[in-house]
Amino acid sequence: MDFGVIDLDAGQLDFWKEVDAFLDEHVTRAVHEEEERTGSGHNQAVHEALGQRGWIMPRWSKAEGGAELDEVRAHILQLELDRHNLPNVTIATTGMTVAVVRAHGNDSLKAKVLPGVASGHTKICLGYTEPDGGSDLAGVRTRATRVEGGWVINGAKMFTTGAHNCQYSMLVTRTDPEAxxxxxxxxxxxxxxxxxxxxxxxxxxxxxxxxxxxYDNVFIDDDHRLGPVNGGWAVMSAPLDSEHGVKDANGLAEISGGTQYGMTLRKLLWHAARWADTPDAEGVRPFDDRIVRAQLAEIALDLETIRNSKGPMGRVIASEKLIERAAELLDLVGVDGVLPRGAEGAIEDGVLEWGNRFAQGTAIYGGTTDIARNIIAQHTLGLPRPPKVG
Ligand SMILES: Cc1cc2nc3c(=O)[nH]c(=O)nc-3n(C[C@H](O)[C@H](O)[C@H](O)COP(=O)(O)OP(=O)(O)OC[C@H]3O[C@@H](n4cnc5c(N)ncnc54)[C@H](O)[C@@H]3O)c2cc1C
Known part of the structure; x- marks a missing residue:
């Protein structure tokens, strides 16, 4: 792994300032308040503003609606989007799935979908998990049945995040129940x-x-198929690889699979540090206690570990550190730490209380940490598959 510092040239530094100024203007307090209220993981106005700059698909060519950013500029953009805490669930699911549309969609589907994705008017969610289970993706039961001119779909999907803001769902279906x-x-x-x-x-x-x-007798024509009939297993793996941090959806270099959760931990650390730096009536700051300093420093070190842990390992470490540290921070700040946003006396307006609740789900999305451990065992360490139970 190369830990070398990258020297940015003047053009790259100017680009960094441009991105920062753009996000200061668009990702406002009102955007964050709306996100805290709705939990939707998306803001349409900011999304379209990004689209106008070609920054939804920043690596795409200008003719395709992108910005033709090189790898370093694309990375600067991503860092700043994270730092400004852009509600990012739908931009992420769209990025993961659009790569599949490009690779497996026919020309007519690509012409219909890709320009809108780049401009911000078309968004895509992931329709994988079903009410009966998410880890065993191959157990999918939602049926697609061939009919004259296309397919009819019947079934139910659970946890389709962002569906209410999206135009399409990338849907995994069973087309041959006998196979x-x-x-x-x-x-x-x-x-x-x-x-x-x-x-x-x-x-x-x-x-x-x-x-x-x-989905109740939903008809779609065959143009909406991605990849071969009954060959969906390979098609559906690409977005998951990117969610697990195996490969970045935009084709950038491999990054930590825990980047997203690392950002949340960084946010909690930042708020805890601000709390620690605030003096009480006698002028004493929590920071003056070396145990508090040591605990916050340990979290800062965790962030470095997360940042430098690639792929599924980063995903496991980030989620588990977030869960552990979010609970410790509540202990550190004391009983007022559990007061929620808006309550009188809530520390940092309840961010630490929120962080502790939010952390729990991060062990689940995009495949649980247990499943990520299986991936590490099989694909990184080359161990045999776990034995079937039952
Ligand atoms: C907030 C949220 C947003 C989500 N967004 C989406 C989305 O946009 N699209 C989508 O398709 N899905 C989404 N999911 C679903 C998520 O991917 C699943 O919840 C996850 O894959 C686990 O599936 P499950 O909940 O059915 O648990 P199960 O698969 O029933 O697992 C139950 C438990 O058994 C463990 N387990 C299961 N199999 C194994 C195994 N082989 N080895 C070891 N342990 C195992 C699991 O780790 C877990 O602890 C979301 C979930 C949440 C909570």
Whole structure:
């Protein structure tokens, strides 16, 4: 691993300032307040402003609606989006899935979808998990049945985050119930505004909004198929690889699989440090206690570990450190730490209380940390598959 510092040239530093100024202007306190209220992980006005600059798909060519950023500038943009805490769930799911549309969609589908993705008017969510289980993706039950001119879909998906803000769901379906379970799967890009689709909100302990989505005799034409019939297993793995941090969806260099959760831990640390630096009535700051300083310093070191842990290992470390440290921070600040946002006396307006709730879900999304450990065992360490239980 190369820990070398990159010397940025004048053009790159100017670009950094441009991004920072743009995000200061657009990712305002009002944007954060709306996100705290809705938990939607998306802000349409900011999304479209990014689209106007070509910064939703920053590596794409200008002709495709991108900005043709080189790897360093794209990384600067990503760092600043994270630092400004842009509500990012839908931009992330769109980025993961659009790579699949480019790779497996036919020309007509690509012409319909890709320009809108780049401009910010078209967004895509992930329709993988079902009410009966998410880890065993090959156990998918939602059926797509071939009919004259296309397919009819029946079934239910759970935790389709962002569906209420998206135009399409990348849907994993069973097309051959007789085939071995990995071989009877087909993936479709399903428009979410058609008849037979119902989206119901699901609110989580962590304050996020996700959705249950029901498909009742939904017709789509064959143009919406991504990849071969019954060959969906390979097609559906690409977004998960990117969610697990195996490969960045934009084709950038491999990054920590825990970047997102590391950002949350950094946010908690920043608020805890501000609390620690605030003197009480006698002028004493928590920072003056070396135990407090040591605890905060340990979290800062965790952030470095997360930043430098690649792929699924980064995903496991980030989530587990976030859960552990978010709880410790509540102990550190004392009983007022559990007062929620808006309550009188809440520390840092309840951010630490929120952080502790939010942290719990991070061990689940995009495949649990248990599943990430299986991936590390099999793909990184070359160990045999775990034995089947039951
Ligand atoms: C807030 C939120 C947002 C989400 N967003 C999306 C989304 O946008 N799209 C989408 O498709 N899904 C989404 N998910 C679903 C998520 O990917 C699943 O919850 C996750 O994959 C786990 O599936 P499950 O909840 O059905 O648990 P299960 O698969 O039923 O697992 C239950 C428990 O058993 C363990 N387990 C299961 N199998 C194994 C194994 N082989 N080895 C070791 N342990 C195992 C799991 O780690 C877990 O602890 C979201 C979930 C949440 C909570």
């Amino acid at each position: 071995p379970k990995h071989r009877g799967i087909t993936v479709f890009l399903v428009p979410l505004d058609g008849p037979g689709i119902e989206i119901q909100p699901v609110h989580t302990l962590g304050g996020e909004r996700t959705n249950a989505v029901f």
